[in-house]
Amino acid sequence: MPDVLAYAIDSPTGSFSKTTITRREPGPTEVFFDVLYAGICHSDIHTARGEWGPARYPLVPGHELAGVVRQVGSEVTKFAVGDHVGVGCFVDSCGTCEMCEADNEHFCDGEGGTIWTYNAIGRDGVPTAGGYSQGITVEQDYVCRIPDAIDLTVAAPLLCAGITLYSPLKRWGAGPGKRVAIVGMGGLGHVGVQIAKAMGADVAVISHTKSKEADGRRFGASEYYATSDEGALSKLRRSFDLMVTTVSDDSNLAELLDCLKVGGTLVNVGLPEHPSTLRLNVLTSGNRALAGSQIGGIAETQEMLDFCAAHGVAPQVEIISGEEINGAYDKVVGSQVRYRYVIDTSTF
Secondary structure, eight states: OOEEEEEEBOSTTOOOEEEEEEOOOOOTTEEEEEEEEEEOOHHHHHHHTTBTBOOOSSBOOOOOEEEEEEEEOTTOOSOOTTOEEEEOSEEEOOSSSHHHHTTOGGGOOSTTOOEESSSSBOTTSSBOOOSSBSOEEEEGGGOEEOOTTSOHHHHGGGGTHHHHHHHHHHHTTOOTTOEEEEEOOSTTHHHHHHHHHHTTOEEEEEESSSTTHHHHHHHTOSEEEETTSTTTTGGGTTOEEEEEEOOSOOTTHHHHHTTEEEEEEEEEOSOOSSOOOOOTHHHHTTTOEEEEOOOOOHHHHHHHHHHHHHHTOOOOEEEEOGGGHHHHHHHHHTTOOSSEEEEEGGGO
């Protein structure tokens, strides 16, 4: 079995340190690829610090992986050595349940359910380890092809941030003639602005302050609003067909819903820490809908990658070394990154 270098954390209050982990040899339908770049998602931080419940330590996070195929199993038909590939939030599922057959593997109802890229138990009975490592073995059906038009240095965040925004924007009809608002201009939001613009929508950003306005307009927004400006949201009443909020603060949820046109939809891809309360008249008074969305299946993730390649959509990243992971976590929490940290695993 191939041993690879990785960075792991051993407790909710610990720090990342270099280690070696063992990956299984590729089975007949599996591929092993060298992970060259791994994005840091806020979900990694929540999991590593035990904020979403107990984690399996030592933990190697990372569900935004981009790299190059080194080895393929004898029955692999989808990939060849040298291909540019990526893996997102999950690496396996039952493959036969209603959800899997509908290309919704991330909602697998079969035995074992969806197997997440890290902090889960794989088909080999071993805890899964993610992208903060120099290589990984994955069943070919859960690997995506990264188009040549997307540089590997910026590809990794698309495997989570990209699909997290692409899926709801597509599902709820972002396109020509639609006014779309992206709430939050962070690692998710800055990709969402680009995707919505590429889909043909008229895009606005709603952020806490205007400190990122120049960036928002550069990414494709034609309007930019700051909730810190008094009365900003009340002036936007019945303005948007679709809103996607990427933030984990629901304190202004009712105000955001009131920014929707009659029949509009607010989709939440953030996860507020506490239960939300809402007077339902804000929905019934405008035939509005409040929805949620979570990543996408493999087919839709591949569709997203092809879309981003065709339209020049790319995350803005800061490349860091393995030794910088600990500091990067604190900066992500402090909203000091613009807009996604990506680990260069050659520094391990």
